[in-house]
Amino acid sequence: MELETYLKKTADEVNSLLQDWYGDPKSPLSQAANHLLFAGGKRLRPALFKLAADSVTPGSSHRIMPAGLSLEVTHNFTLIHDDIMDKDEYRRGQKTVHTLWGEPVAILAGDVLYARAFSLICHAEAPGDAKVRAVSLLARTCEEICEGQQQDMSFEERNDVTRDEYLAMVTRKTGVLYGAAAAIGSLLAGGSDEQVDALYNYGCKIGAAFQIQDDLIDLLASPEKSGKDQASDIREGKQTLIAITARKKGIDLQPWRRSLTRDDIASLIALLRDKGVIDSVRRDAEEMIGSAISGLHVLTDTPEKKLLADLAWYFIKRDY
């Protein structure tokens, strides 16, 4: 099956399962908790979860799908809380939860999804000990995501973030939840420790590369294509890999931290291309993807292993 077909099919399945689980909210708070969850999204974490499970035990994923939903629900909890912290008004084309219901309800809505994430893992059809390992890994992952978000916020006050600090931050903020999706899928499906570890590392790497690609899209994609402000990271002085690489190559981005016209942005992109910044960042992302895929040698050859490789490249080939 083509990757895009697979992702479309999984997204439909996830949407339908979420509807079964939570489609009939019994309280105002439940409605607020559902808002973002039912506003779409690519459902990439459950897709990765399924591929990981089926790559170690073909046909196993349907028995453990509640745990696949858990990763999507976790992701949505973090988005609701992040949007409060970042004071973002829109997400997935809809008003954010705190914009609609106020901050207190939004904090609680995130907390409700957090609880559901752990509850869902318990509903997977798998041995108790495997589910305990999955709960433990999800808990560690959530703590790391919080640490990543805190680091990201603390970078806003600095202009000397190193490449290693940045990579550690994006691995926590974005990577580890993909790592957990792949690891939990494979461990609940009965994968060996070696397979689970390989899939965890694969997930962390493609997740970090996904974030780097996001930074490139922020700079390079027109607002018509991305639906977002172009070059907002530069304007806000964010410490992305682009900014860090530029600094290393002697380009000071501080003067660009202001309102930018289309022409300004075009000049800046030309400058960064000319100095090799864009190529260098792209190469970094590609190397992470290559390394992620080569770690999968411990898996036997299956259609799912092929799709995992396709998924990894998809993470950095998307242009919005």
Add this chain to the structure above:
Amino acid sequence: MELETYLKKTADEVNSLLQDWYGDPKSPLSQAANHLLFAGGKRLRPALFKLAADSVTPGSSHRIMPAGLSLEVTHNFTLIHDDIMDKDEYRRGQKTVHTLWGEPVAILAGDVLYARAFSLICHAEAPGDAKVRAVSLLARTCEEICEGQQQDMSFEERNDVTRDEYLAMVTRKTGVLYGAAAAIGSLLAGGSDEQVDALYNYGCKIGAAFQIQDDLIDLLASPEKSGKDQASDIREGKQTLIAITARKKGIDLQPWRRSLTRDDIASLIALLRDKGVIDSVRRDAEEMIGSAISGLHVLTDTPEKKLLADLAWYFIKRDY
């Protein structure tokens, strides 16, 4: 052993275990997450957890104590988030987390404790299936606490809250976590379903009664004794069982929703006593305690069962 000696001993043990687990914070976020957790507190939930475990299997609690800490950590997570919502500046005599670190870090600090709560359960020495049941119950409990907090906030805009609505709210906001403490302690210790259910119901009831006692203390205790503003609930128009009972007896508390002198408060207390409001609310709390204790007939007679009965009365006999 006397209850007070038991509680003191347990609090010391909990403080020492928390020190072992989290005493060496590795990040600024970890420090913020530790702040309230290390600021003291009565540690009543771990005490209840221990009594429940040892009442069904004598001597079992020390093997599963990480799960006992989980209840305390959960409680602290909810306090950090509640303090943000309620804009409270002080708690346990210390500045609140959001006052010291700002709201974004406080949201994350609560989220970190939330993750640790689930992680701790996984560290108990107990069969995998029992731990999965414990995780599932803790998740349901956290969702209910959020619902209770949301209901409590929604009551602020109403003056027609019924007795049943109030009792449902305090059972969720305060009761279910005591219920979970007792149920998780007994189920990880190998208690029967009947014992676990009885202890769950016991916990929910004494927790709700605890909250009613809190409302009485708010009205009756002098600031010198309680360390808090006296009659703040009346001033803020809170829908407590006192306010609801007063309304049923034809007393309108709306005119008292203003700055109150000591004499005002004394007159109001005299009025409420005279009309039997205070006695009625006290009786409600006592009946809940009586009902909680009588549900424990499924336990064999042990020193722990005796302490559970003492603990129930302690919950409504404390006067600050």
